[in-house]
Amino acid sequence: MIIKDAKFISSNTRADQCPQTELPEYAFIGRSNVGKSSLINMLTGRTKLAKTSSFPGKTQLINHFLINDKWYIVDLPGYGWAKVSKTSRESWRKMIHFYFQNRPNLACVFLLIDSRLPPQKVDVEFLEQLGIMGVPFVLVFTKTDKQSAAKTDANISLFMNTLKENWEELPHYLKSSSSSKEGRDEILQFIESVNQQYH
Numbered sequence: 001m002i003i004k005d006a007k008f009i010s011s012n013t014r015a016d017q018c019p020q021t022e023l024p025e026y027a028f029i030g031r032s033n034v035g036k037s038s039l040i041n042m043l044t045g046r047t048k049l050a051k052t053s054s055f056p057g058k059t060q061l062i063n064h065f066l067i068n069d070k071w072y073i074v075d076l077p078g079y080g081w082a083k084v085s086k087t088s089r090e091s092w093r094k095m096i097h098f099y100f101q102n103r104p105n106l107a108c109v110f111l112l113i114d115s116r117l118p119p120q121k122v123d124v125e126f127l128e129q130l131g132i133m134g135v136p137f138v139l140v141f142t143k144t145d146k147q148s149a150a151k152t153d154a155n156i157s158l159f160m161n162t163l164k165e166n167w168e169e170l171p172h173y174l175k176s177s178s179s180s181k182e183g184r185d186e187i188l189q190f191i192e193s194v195n196q197q198y199h
């Protein structure tokens with residue numbers, strides 16, 4: 001898919017204030033600093049569309065970007081950063097749950113996981129929440145440029161093994177690097193195939 005146009009539309013805290021639309025949207029979620037905003041920039045080929053930072057907690061709102069006037073990318077704030085107060089964590093949880101439950105046009109969620117790390121409890125727990133809410137999702141293992149392909153695959157296997165206990169079917173997954181652009185074609189192809197089911 002060719003991205004001809006990508007524009008920022010709005011930032012919101014409430015799902016019901018987000019664009020009223022029947023166009024499909026794809027949301028990016030995962031731990032703070034996992035690379036959600038960077039992946040959005042890599043996919044769209046726009047270096048400054050979504051704001052990124054080396055410091056966790058950069059994205060704080062629900063950000064909508066309209067792509068080719070046909071579908072939306074949604075950049076969400078991350079979870080799991082230790083230095084967040086209980087109150088902020090609770091308001092994040094409410095905002096995200098309300099978002100997932102009030103966007104009928106939510107076509108798929110990309111749950112990003114840092115491919116450098118062994119399975120993290122926060123990710124497994126968040127994935128379970130998505131399952132409970134019945135939200136369609138795929139996993140994306142990020143930052144693959146930071147290590148060997150063998151190490152990435154070993155961490156992915158470990159993650160899948162932890163899921164085997166509770167999941168009947170293992171989720172679909174992709175790998176990505178915002179530096180090397182690994183995964184760009186696969187993710188865009190995946191979005192295109194889901195978009196086609198919308199028309």
Ligand SMILES: Nc1nc2c(ncn2[C@@H]2O[C@H](COP(=O)(O)OP(=O)(O)OP(=O)(O)O)[C@@H](O)[C@H]2O)c(=O)[nH]1
Pocket residue numbers: 030031032033034035036037038039051052053054055056057058059060076077078079142143144145146176177178179180
């Ligand atoms: N080497 C490498 N660095 C990456 C990659 N993706 C993101 N980064 C770096 O990781 C840091 C965090 O990236 P962001 O895209 O801001 O992360 P985020 O998940 O949006 O974080 P929050 O908005 O805080 O939740 C930045 O310093 C990025 O340059 C990648 O694929 N490879």
Ligand SMILES: [Mg+2]
Pocket residue numbers: 036037038051052058059075076077
């Ligand atoms: Mg971000």
